[in-house]
Amino acid sequence: MIEIDAITKVYDGTPAVDAVSLTVETGTITAIVGTSGSGKTTLLRMINRLVEPSSGEVRINGEPTTGLPKVTLRRRIGYAIQGHGLFPHHSVARNIGAVPRLLGWPRDEIRARVDELLELFSMPPDAFRDRYPGELSGGQQQRVGVARALASRPDMILMDEPFGALDPIIRTRAQEDLKRIQQALGSTILIVTHDMEEAIQLGDKVAVMDAGKLVQYAAPAEIIAKPATEFVAEMVGGVDRPLKMLSLVPVSEIVEEGAVDGPAIGAETSLRDALSTCLWSGRDALRVEREGRVVGHVTLAAIRARAEAHR
Amino acid sequence: MPARRLTAVSPPGALFAALGALALLAPFMTVAANRIVAGEGVGIWTIAAPGAVAGGLATVALALLLGLLPRRPWLRLAGAALGLAGVVWLLGQGTQTLLEGAGDYARVSPAPGFWYLLVILGLLMADALSALSPGPLVRAGLLALALLAGAMVLQSDALAQLSIFREYDGRRAAFATAFWRHLGLAFGSLAVAAAIGFPLGIACHRNTRLRAALLPVLSFLQTIPSLAMFGIMIPLLGWVGDSVPGAAAFGIAGIGFAPAFLALVLYSLLPVVANTVAGLDSTPPAARDAARGMGMTSRQRLWQVELPLGLPVILAGLRIVLVQNIGLAVIAALIGGGGFGTFVFQGLNQTATDLILLGALPTVALALIAAIVMDILVDLTSPTPESHP
Numbered sequence: 001m002i003e004i005d006a007i008t009k010v011y012d013g014t015p016a017v018d019a020v021s022l023t024v025e026t027g028t029i030t031a032i033v034g035t036s037g038s039g040k041t042t043l044l045r046m047i048n049r050l051v052e053p054s055s056g057e058v059r060i061n062g063e064p065t066t067g068l069p070k071v072t073l074r075r076r077i078g079y080a081i082q083g084h085g086l087f088p089h090h091s092v093a094r095n096i097g098a099v100p101r102l103l104g105w106p107r108d109e110i111r112a113r114v115d116e117l118l119e120l121f122s123m124p125p126d127a128f129r130d131r132y133p134g135e136l137s138g139g140q141q142q143r144v145g146v147a148r149a150l151a152s153r154p155d156m157i158l159m160d161e162p163f164g165a166l167d168p169i170i171r172t173r174a175q176e177d178l179k180r181i182q183q184a185l186g187s188t189i190l191i192v193t194h195d196m197e198e199a200i201q202l203g204d205k206v207a208v209m210d211a212g213k214l215v216q217y218a219a220p221a222e223i224i225a226k227p228a229t230e231f232v233a234e235m236v237g238g239v240d241r242p243l244k245m246l247s248l249v250p251v252s253e254i255v256e257e258g259a260v261d262g263p264a265i266g267a268e269t270s271l272r273d274a275l276s277t278c279l280w281s282g283r284d285a286l287r288v289e290r291e292g293r294v295v296g297h298v299t300l301a302a303i304r305a306r307a308e309a310h311r
Numbered sequence: 312m313p314a315r316r317l318t319a320v321s322p323p324g325a326l327f328a329a330l331g332a333l334a335l336l337a338p339f340m341t342v343a344a345n346r347i348v349a350g351e352g353v354g355i356w357t358i359a360a361p362g363a364v365a366g367g368l369a370t371v372a373l374a375l376l377l378g379l380l381p382r383r384p385w386l387r388l389a390g391a392a393l394g395l396a397g398v399v400w401l402l403g404q405g406t407q408t409l410l411e412g413a414g415d416y417a418r419v420s421p422a423p424g425f426w427y428l429l430v431i432l433g434l435l436m437a438d439a440l441s442a443l444s445p446g447p448l449v450r451a452g453l454l455a456l457a458l459l460a461g462a463m464v465l466q467s468d469a470l471a472q473l474s475i476f477r478e479y480d481g482r483r484a485a486f487a488t489a490f491w492r493h494l495g496l497a498f499g500s501l502a503v504a505a506a507i508g509f510p511l512g513i514a515c516h517r518n519t520r521l522r523a524a525l526l527p528v529l530s531f532l533q534t535i536p537s538l539a540m541f542g543i544m545i546p547l548l549g550w551v552g553d554s555v556p557g558a559a560a561f562g563i564a565g566i567g568f569a570p571a572f573l574a575l576v577l578y579s580l581l582p583v584v585a586n587t588v589a590g591l592d593s594t595p596p597a598a599r600d601a602a603r604g605m606g607m608t609s610r611q612r613l614w615q616v617e618l619p620l621g622l623p624v625i626l627a628g629l630r631i632v633l634v635q636n637i638g639l640a641v642i643a644a645l646i647g648g649g650g651f652g653t654f655v656f657q658g659l660n661q662t663a664t665d666l667i668l669l670g671a672l673p674t675v676a677l678a679l680i681a682a683i684v685m686d687i688l689v690d691l692t693s694p695t696p697e698s699h700p
Binding site for chain 1: 595597598601605611615
């Protein structure tokens with residue numbers, strides 16, 4: 001558990017981050033979202049003390065971060081940034097193994113961990129281990145950057161716009177990968193983004209920052225349904241709020257008994273995609289399958305009812 | 312690929328061929344009655360027996376013709392090497408023929424025609440090499456071959472009677488002393504400048520205020536004309552030698568090795584410090600941030616990230632210093648610093664051109680070799696050789 005307690009950073013008399021408090025549960029993703037200059041990056045960098053807070057403190061599992069030397073603290077926290085920040089003169093394996101090496105892990109253990117992570121990110125170790133960052137695509141570089149942050153199995157991982165430099169298609173894949181890997185490993189992740197869509201997709205909780213203040217900290221559904229301020233409402237966007245809402249709910253939540261004909265969708269598909277399939281195929285109901293077995297069906301009316309539930 | 316492109320000639324090759332043909336019109340060698348008087352030019356056609364001249368000229372012609380081939384850099388390179396061998400061989404032939412019956416004090420030396428051909432063939436070679444863009448190891452191999460060939464020519468008797476080698480004969484011991492002194496001045500000042508400049512550069516990289524204060528001072532030092540700099544050293548070190556006890560025992564005096572050495576060190580500081588700072592600054596900001604964020608200490612960041620990434624730029628600074636100091640060390644002879652400059656200034660005083668060349672040519676060769684070796688080192692230390700196109 002990470003407790004951020006009334007943390008403040010003042011630059012030249014103006015607070016960049018103003019008395020922000022929030023608690024992040026272990027094993028969850030928290031997305032910090034805001035416009036540029038909202039203080040979200042400064043907030044993130046105060047956690048591993050790349051920026052020293054003017055006041056307030058951060059506790060990780062109850063221990064204040066000031067109790068450790070900075071370098072020791074940072075080695076226990078994964079860090080991934082926009083533009084990956086890979087060392088261009090080190091191979092992929094050396095880049096991923098950077099923190100374990102700083103921690104003095106034995107060579108064999110580092111090697112095994114590097115291969116394990118490459119597998120996890122669908123990059124065959126034999127093909128990628130000895131390549132250099134300059135030889136990888138943007139998406140691959142970014143995956144190596146995230147793998148490096150995970151390498152030493154840190155207590156928590158800080159990510160600053162890690163997908164900011166990727167094109168939309170690769171970006172969506174990278175988000176799905178991160179979600180999958182986070183669930184598999186049970187990591188605690190704090191991710192900074194300017195993109196509310198990304199925050200809603202990834203975050204178990206979303207923290208909205210505006211002008212240095214935390215204006216709302218809630219589950220994505222609540223952020224969409226009950227934006228706390230004008231600013232949050234604007235960030236969420238007006239017209240497609242119901243669609244955003246539906247994108248958070250899997251079909252399995254409103255599946256009904258009995259099979260119907262026509263095309264099938266998976267039980268984990270979001271209601272937004274189910275709605276889209278309904279409209280595109282001109283059907284009122286879709287068969288729902290899980291691993292090839294029929295589990296029931298979902299109706300257009302049920303999707304609509306779900307979307308209106310928050311009105 | 313259109314056929315027109317294949318039959319076209321290489322434009323620089325055409326220029327070299329035209330210039331090479333013109334160079335044949337200039338006198339190839341000079342014959343003088345002794346080492347002081349001005350000599351008389353001899354055309355390439357008459358320096359030796361017609362058969363020998365024809366043979367030598369054939370290689371030059373072949374070299375220039377091969378130089379016209381646009382798509383065969385290796386052939387162009389080989390042609391230029393063959394042409395250079397032919398020109399040197401002609402020089403040897405000419406020396407023997409022209410000295411026959413010319414008297415004991417007679418001197419023969421290369422004339423503009425020879426130098427033109429040497430430069431043209433050298434350019435041809437450089438053009439072919441840049442088209443080949445060989446890797447650092449291939450370049451090292453080619454340099455070794457060239458040095459070996461040069462050493463073989465110098466070892467053989469072919470050119471022994473040439474004027475410049477006659478000057479050398481009388482000064483073997485002095486030449487060896489000058490050689491080591493020159494290397495001592497150039498490399499010693501480089502080593503001291505590096506020993507002072509690296510820590511200063513690292514300090515400037517970390518402390519922007521120090522950087523703002525120090526770099527203008529160093530760049531001011533760089534703007535002092537070299538003659539003035541050597542001149543300033545005379546009263547400065549003269550005073551130190553006279554007034555600081557024991558300083559004179561270390562050889563510190565107004566003239567000699569010490570002031571020359573010090574002046575060269577001062578000249579070297581700016582390139583070393585500025586390139587160290589630029590090299591360390593060249594780390595991508597994201598990589599630096601990541602290194603900090605993952606918990607590297609500032610020493611680890613320096614040694615594992617910033618220095619390896621900046622090394623090519625830092626070495627490029629050392630390359631500038633080395634080539635610059637090999638040249639500047641010539642002027643050091645004016646204040647008794649020794650080195651090849653000794654011959655240059657003696658030659659100027661005696662109006663003995665060959666003696667000037669005895670000082671100048673080794674300096675040029677040394678600077679050229681140093682530049683090539685340093686370029687090879689810069690390439691070898693590039694962090695990711697694979698990412699080069």
